[in-house]
Amino acid sequence: MSARYRTAAVNRDGGDGVSSVIGGLEVAVSSPLAPDFDPAASNPEQLLALAWVTCLNATAQAVVAGERRTAVRVEVELHPSPAGSGYEFLVDAYLSAEGASMDETADILAAAHARCPVSKLVAAASTAHVHPEAYGAG
Structure with missing residues (x-):
C-alpha cells in the first residue's frame, strides 16, 4: 500500500529550542515544567x-x-x-x-x-x- 502523504519532523534541542518539519515549519518549543518556561513557545x-x-x-x-x-x-x-x-x-x-x-x-x-x-x-x-x-x- 502506498502512502497518500508523508512528512517528517526533527528536534535536536529537547524540550526547549526548536522542533521543525523537515523543509518547512519551525516551532519554538518550551517545556511547561522548566523554570524558564516560555509561554509564547509551544510544547x-x-x-x-x-x-x-x-x-x-x-x-x-x-x-x-x-x-x-x-x-x-x-x-x-x-x-x-x-x-x-x-x-x-x-x-x-x-x-x-x-x-x-x-x-x-x-x-x-x-x-x-x-x-x-x-x-x-x-x-x-x-x-x-x-x-x-x-x-x-x-
Missing part, C-alpha cells in the same frame, strides 16, 4: 491537542457531509505517571454538532473517532477519552 501537550482537534473535526465534517457545523475541543493534561516513571498525558476530546441532539452528536462522534487517524493512535490509551457535548458548550 508537546499543545501539539498533541492541535493534531487531534484538527483531525477529529475534519473527520466529523466528512461524517456530516456539510449538513451541519461541528466543533471539537481537546484538553491535554500532564500528570506524573502512577507507575512512577516520568509523566503521562490525560487527553479528552469533546465534539459538538450544531442542531443535533446529544444522541445524534454521540453518533457523529463515534463515527468520526472510528475514522480519524489521530483517534486511531490514541484510541487504545486508557488516558484518552471522547465526549459528546452541546454545541457551543466549549
